[in-house]
Amino acid sequence: MSKRYPGAEAFAVEELDFEVPAGEICVLVGPSGCGKTTALRMVNRTVEMTSGDISIGGNSIREGDPAQLRREIGYVIQQIGLFPHRTIAENIGTVPTLLNWEKDRVRARSAELLELIGLDPEYGDRYPSQLSGGQQQRVGVARALAADPPVMLMDEPFGAIDPINRSRLQNEFLRLQAExxxxxxxxxxDVDEAIKMGDRVAVLKKGGRLAQFASPTGLLMEPADDFVEDFVGADRALKRLALMRVRDVDLWTAPLAQAGDPCEPVRTAVAAAEVPHALLVDNESRPLGWLSRRDLAGESVPENADSTADPLIDADSVLRDGLATLLQSGSLYAPVVDPRGRLTGVLSVEIVSDFLSSREASESELSAAERPHD
Ligand SMILES: Nc1ncnc2c1ncn2[C@@H]1O[C@H](COP(=O)(O)OP(=O)(O)OP(=O)(O)O)[C@@H](O)[C@H]1O
Ligand SMILES: [Mg+2]
Structure with missing residues (x-):
């Protein structure tokens, strides 16, 4: 598809061509003015293309009525665009009302969506100005989802939100999307947002030309050219840490001991181990603390260790968060636990730094790894 605005000398979007598999998130990312919004708006025909075609499920969007098309495609924009004089419930019910749903059905759908986005049902009677920016943005998402459209267009939906709330909204949306x-x-x-949110990422250059269309991994591992490499940034090695979960790397093993065990074999194990301390665990393998040399000086392992096992790292977290936990606590290594709190291994700063420096090894691991937001 291409777009040249009336009177403009250059194309806003030029021969942009890619395919998005059903059920996936495709992120369009690129510098300001490169044609992202134009490309998006051509899909629901709020901007008419100059040439080319777009098909959804095999049908050209040129056929049929644009107003009808817009009702079938959810649309979320940065400035939220809630109607200020309508209640939250009425805002969410906009498209269902246009589709002539029964009043009761519209109300029930609004209530259902409020719950889905984690807002109390009582918010339905409020007006947009009575909500925080993040809450309004959630309502914007709910409104786009109201008639359950198979296709959603989202134009910098979290752009106006502070970083902490943005990350929360991103996670919420990924959880919703999994369902x-x-x-x-x-x-x-924002490249970081693209890497986090996208199953695929289309990097656009000025003039709406496609610089690269790849998975986030592909983008970080093999940027197509200097433009993409610059755009992705010098810290792309660090960004790769967000593609990998702690459970997917080779963790260290620590010698384990339970209260009452004889000390002698534990002392021998410590002398030979990767981790220079033994970990005291309960009978369900949950870490209780690190055993010091003094703890192990006697006949049998004591009930309490010299130091706690904190911090514990969640095996499901991404490597970047695992590293952040280590750095914040000032530890060189920490136990990794599954959702039930059972030890799965030990993550160390050294593991992370090896991961960053061994490009080849990490490439094969990464291609085998699942996307972090499954
Ligand atoms: N209605 C319009 N009429 C004429 N030119 C337009 C119109 N809308 C956008 N443009 C131009 O088309 C180009 C692409 O604009 P577009 O809004 O698609 O970029 P963008 O990638 O969404 O930018 P941003 O990141 O700043 O939102 C820009 O050069 C812009 O000035
Ligand atoms: Mg834009």
Whole structure:
């Protein structure tokens, strides 16, 4: 598809061509003015393309009525765009009302969506100005989801939100998406957001030309050219840490001991181990603390260790968060636990630094690894 605005000399979007598998999030990312919004708006025909075609499920969007098309595609924009004089419930019910749903059905759907986005039902009677920015943004998402459209367009949906709330909204949306499996075109100018949110990422250059279309891993591992490499940034090695979960790397093993065990074999194990301390665990393998040399000086392992096992790292977290936990606590290594609190291994700063420096090894691991937001 291409777009040249009336009177403009250059194309805003030029021969942009890619395919988005149903049920995936495709992120369009690129510098300001490169044509992201234009590309997105051509999909629901709020901007008419100059040439080319777009098909959804095999049908050209040129056929049929644009107003009808817009009702079938959810649309979330940065400025939220809630109607200020309508209640939250009425805002969420906008498209269902246009589709002539029964009043009761519209109300029930609004209530259901409020719950889905984690807002109390009483918010339905409030007006947009009575909500925080993050809450309004959630309502914007709920409104786009109201008629359950298979396709969603999201134009910098979290762009106006502070970083902490943005990260929360991103996680919430990924959780929703794991259930709803919408086909989503998501625009951002933030590479980190693109890597986090996208199953695939389309990097655009000025003039709406496609610089690269790849998975987040592909983008970080093999940027197509200097433009993409610059855009992804010098810290792309660090960004790769967000693609990998702690459970997917080779963790260290620590010698284990339970209260009452004889000390002698534990002392021998410590002398030979990767981790220079033994870990006291309960009979369900939950870490209780690190045993010091003094703890192990006697006949049998004591009930309490010299130091606690904190911090514990969640095996499901991404490597970047695991490293952050280590750095914040000032530890060189820490126990990794599964959702039931049982030890799965030990993560060390050295493991992370080896991961960063061994490009080849990490490439094969990464291609085998699942996306972090499954
Ligand atoms: N209605 C319009 N009429 C004429 N030119 C336009 C119009 N809308 C956008 N443009 C131009 O088309 C180009 C692409 O704009 P677009 O809004 O698609 O970029 P963008 O990638 O979304 O930028 P941003 O990141 O700042 O939102 C820009 O050069 C812009 O000036
Ligand atoms: Mg834009």
């Amino acid at each position: 709803l499996r919408k086909t989503v075109l998501f625009v951002t100018h």
